[in-house]
Amino acid sequence: MDKVRLGIIGIGGMGSSHADQILGGKVPRCELTAICDIDPSKFAKYPNIKAFESSEELIRSGLVDAVLIATPHYFHTTIGIDALQNGIHTLTEKPISVHKADAERLIAAHTDPKIKFAAMFNQRTDPAYIKMHDIIQKGELGKIQRTNWIITNWFRPESYYRSGGWRATWAGEGGGVLVNQCPHNLDLFQWLGGMPSTVYAIGGLGKYHDIEVEDDVSALFEYENGAVGAFITTTGEAPGTNRLEIAGTRGKLVVDTSASVRLRFVRNEQDSAEYNKTSKNRFGTPEVWNIEIPVHGGGEQHIGIKKNFVAAILDGAPLIAPAEEGIHSVELANAMQYSLMTGKKVELPLDSAAYEAHLKGLIANSTYKKVTDENASTSLAGSFGTF
Ligand SMILES: NC(=O)c1ccc[n+]([C@@H]2O[C@H](COP(=O)([O-])OP(=O)(O)OC[C@H]3O[C@@H](n4cnc5c(N)ncnc54)[C@H](O)[C@@H]3O)[C@@H](O)[C@H]2O)c1
Numbered sequence: 246m247d248k249v250r251l252g253i254i255g256i257g258g259m260g261s262s263h264a265d266q267i268l269g270g271k272v273p274r275c276e277l278t279a280i281c282d283i284d285p286s287k288f289a290k291y292p293n294i295k296a297f298e299s300s301e302e303l304i305r306s307g308l309v310d311a312v313l314i315a316t317p318h319y320f321h322t323t324i325g326i327d328a329l330q331n332g333i334h335t336l337t338e339k340p341i342s343v344h345k346a347d348a349e350r351l352i353a354a355h356t357d358p359k360i361k362f363a364a365m366f367n368q369r370t371d372p373a374y375i376k377m378h379d380i381i382q383k384g385e386l387g388k389i390q391r392t393n394w395i396i397t398n399w400f401r402p403e404s405y406y407r408s409g410g411w412r413a414t415w416a417g418e419g420g421g422v423l424v425n426q427c428p429h430n431l432d433l434f435q436w437l438g439g440m441p442s443t444v445y446a447i448g449g450l451g452k453y454h455d456i457e458v459e460d461d462v463s464a465l466f467e468y469e470n471g472a473v474g475a476f477i478t479t480t481g482e483a484p485g486t487n488r489l490e491i492a493g494t495r496g497k498l499v500v501d502t503s504a505s506v507r508l509r510f511v512r513n514e515q516d517s518a519e520y521n522k523t524s525k526n527r528f529g530t531p532e533v534w535n536i537e538i539p540v541h542g543g544g545e546q547h548i549g550i551k552k553n554f555v556a557a558i559l560d561g562a563p564l565i566a567p568a569e570e571g572i573h574s575v576e577l578a579n580a581m582q583y584s585l586m587t588g589k590k591v592e593l594p595l596d597s598a599a600y601e602a603h604l605k606g607l608i609a610n611s612t613y614k615k616v617t618d619e620n621a622s623t624s625l626a627g628s629f630g631t632f
Contacts, residue, residue: 249334249555252279252309254300254324256287257409259338260315263547264291272551274559279308300324304331311361311558313551314338317411318418318425322347325362325568326354334361336554339428341571343419344604345579345597348572355568361557363550366566368429369436370544373500373508377437377491380498380510387495387516392438392466392474398485398502399426399478406456407618413456414615415607421450421458422480423578431574432566434476438491440573441466441474444580445590453481457613464581476581494518496533510536 251267253260260282267277268291280288281297288296297303300320304312304327311334314324322342328335329351341364342348355362368374380386399422411417418424423431446464453460460481466474479485487502496512513520513531520531545552549565556562579600580591586603 246310246559248274248276249558250276250278250308250310252281252297252303252306252312253277254281254303254312254314255316255320255338256280256282256291257315260313261287261290263313263315263551264294266548266551271548272555275551275555279303279306301327304328304333310334311336311554313365317409318343319347322351325351329354329356329360329362332357332360334554334558335568336361336363336365336551337568337571338365339432339571340424340575340578341568342575343424344601345572345576345595346601348575349597352569352572361554361564362568363554363557363564364432364566364568364571365547365550366429366432366571367546367550368433368544369565370546370549372542372544373538373540374433374437375544376508376538376540377489377498377500381437381491381493385495385510385512386491386493386498387513388470388518389438389468389472389491389493391472391490391492392434392468393488393490393492394430394434394475395477395486395488396427396430397477397479397482398487399480400483400485401426401454401480403454404618406454407616410615410617413454413458413460414613415457415604415611417615418458419604420578420582421456421460422478423459423462423581424575426480427478427578428571428574430478431476431577432571433489434474435573435577436570438472438474439468440577440593442469442593443467443590444577444584444593446581446584448479448585450586453479455616457611459582459585462581462585464584476577506537507540508538510538512536 253264279295281300281303312328314321314337321337325337342351406413413421448462450459461479464476489500491498494516499509512534515531553565557564576595580595584591
């Protein structure tokens, strides 16, 4: 095999952006051989590509080696399971599933290691986060003490929520800012800082929009090693902030999109824990070196993940974002949603069955009436500018 025959399932805003990148030759050794959408009006833009109204038919058509799933979230699980069980390489959009129990079912369907299973965590291609990851993995930050992310530049007006009937409903989307905008940040947060052991969140459901799901979240984390963290997000605040700080005993890494230096390492000459024990200077702090880490561009993003998926299938390259790792961001989102709605601190690992039952209760008891604007644009222009 010298090229991958790909089918895209869900040709809405994101699916058509993926299709256009492939048809535009941005992903070598990848041919778009089929598309699928339950809304056949989406096919008009691609008259030369075989189109299906059912994902089952596309998966069994013999026309594809791999699929990219870009449907509303709940279908990532069902369509992903179907594709994997039929020996089709699968790249799913984020989040891999809406809730942890679904993520467990999806991951359990990936039984053949020859079949590649990846997630569209395109922000993992951003050199700023790759460098942060390297520095942490090499131990240069020392023992992590604090992880903080203020990620409030996901502002969305009402018209965004009205652009799709599935959006911002428990039944259609399974959550709000935590399951739609933040999977990228939550994935990076756990990739860089690991998983916490407890989560406590406050915020609001439909606080700034006429929606039934969360659009404002401030969460606190505790980690097994004693570190603490905070994750603050909303789609209702403008201007927003995107500032990630990870502090360790050897210094502090800061990514700030509004700063002139995108990635900074303020490095302690002496480990702060050691200084704490040995310094005679009552108000002193360790000497620091201010290191401006050069970061060029934002990485290849969606194209990079698709290229890597193709390279994994054809050359055995390691995946940048194995889908199995996507369960962590789902679990973090669910834990925050659960805490926010119950007012209680949530212990991890999250009880996936309990959260699923809670979500089903929200769906069953929903009285929310969704207003949609079917003429709204599905263009994603402007939606990727937040990394
Ligand atoms: N990685 C990113 O940067 C990024 C950005 C935006 C959206 N996304 C993800 O892409 C996915 C789609 O989001 P969107 O904004 O394109 O939504 P959208 O509503 O514009 O598109 C979804 C499409 O899926 C189709 N669809 C629904 N159910 C289907 C089914 N069972 N089988 C086949 N097609 C079906 C719809 O008709 C629609 O055309 C979401 O999971 C979202 O989180 C990712």
